[in-house]
Amino acid sequence: MAERVWSEKDLVRRADRRLAVVRHAEEVSGNVAATCRYFGISRNIFYRWKRRWEDEGLDGLKDRSSAPLHCPTITHPQVVEKIIHLRQHYH
Numbered sequence: 001m002a003e004r005v006w007s008e009k010d011l012v013r014r015a016d017r018r019l020a021v022v023r024h025a026e027e028v029s030g031n032v033a034a035t036c037r038y039f040g041i042s043r044n045i046f047y048r049w050k051r052r053w054e055d056e057g058l059d060g061l062k063d064r065s066s067a068p069l070h071c072p073t074i075t076h077p078q079v080v081e082k083i084i085h086l087r088q089h090y091h
Helices: 008-029 032-039 043-061 077-090
Strands: none
Touching (some): 008 032
16 A cells, blocks of 8 residues: 655644644643543643644644664675675576
8 A cells, every 4th residue: 555645735734733732732621631532632642742842843743754764684785795796696
């Protein structure tokens, strides 16, 4: 299944919704649990969004990549070179 590519407009819209959730808890209900039930999210997600809003502003509420920053099981470059050499000469 192909991964959806979000446009900048979509990312801003999703960030605005997250901001609305955070502001609702602060300004309207004053109750995080009730806000989370109303919007159908977990409290863990709420507090993650709130922390990112406080630390980074609206940019912090945009979706982030879940791709790993590094691969701990990467094949050593010398092994890769040896495999390429063997395939070119013996395959």
